[in-house]
Amino acid sequence: MKLFSANIEDLRTLYTDTLEKALDMEQKIVKALPTMIEKSTDTELATAFRNHLEQTKGHVTKVEGLLRKATGEASTSTCKVISSLVASAEDSIKDAKDTGIRDISLIASGQQVEHHEIAVYGTLRTWAGLLGQRDDMAVLESILKEEEAADHLLTQIAGHVNQQVAA
Numbered sequence: 001m002k003l004f005s006a007n008i009e010d011l012r013t014l015y016t017d018t019l020e021k022a023l024d025m026e027q028k029i030v031k032a033l034p035t036m037i038e039k040s041t042d043t044e045l046a047t048a049f050r051n052h053l054e055q056t057k058g059h060v061t062k063v064e065g066l067l068r069k070a071t072g073e074a075s076t077s078t079c080k081v082i083s084s085l086v087a088s089a090e091d092s093i094k095d096a097k098d099t100g101i102r103d104i105s106l107i108a109s110g111q112q113v114e115h116h117e118i119a120v121y122g123t124l125r126t127w128a129g130l131l132g133q134r135d136d137m138a139v140l141e142s143i144l145k146e147e148e149a150a151d152h153l154l155t156q157i158a159g160h161v162n163q164q165v166a167a
């Protein structure tokens with residue numbers, strides 16, 4: 001039983017560490033999205049990024065809430081993955097001179113970010129379940145659903161943007 005408790009304590013630490021990285025991730029996405037909105041020429045794409053920026057601000061608030069409940073404060077820990085993804089997105093924006101190619105590139109960058117977020121929240125939701133945190137699970141599930149919807153919308157938008165570029 002002692003070993004089991006130690007494992008749960010380790011999992012709890014891993015869970016809160018990962019929540020702190022998720023908070024850093026969301027804060028960095030809030031900073032990155034305005035440039036992506038500004039650089040989008042397709043109006044549907046710009047609207048999708050704009051709406052997701054509002055949702056992302058909500059993700060910051062929700063993750064802060066989970067952290068305050070778990071640790072008493074909303075600290076961050078550096079998410080190295082999102083820093084690389086944002087740097088890569090900035091390079092793609094600079095490299096693409098053609099507006100259609102830039103839109104395609106923005107969609108690709110956006111989907112890479114969403115896929116990372118989906119992996120993070122899917123994992124956190126599972127860990128919350130293992131820790132018996134039903135309320136946390138519901139919050140994480142609500143964020144996960146918005147990340148998945150954002151990803152699906154970008155796939156849909158890519159359909160017509162890709163066709164315009166190929167024409």
Ligand SMILES: [Fe+2]
Pocket residue numbers: 026055056059117147
């Ligand atoms: Fe998010």
Ligand SMILES: [Fe+2]
Pocket residue numbers: 052056113114117146147150
């Ligand atoms: Fe997202």
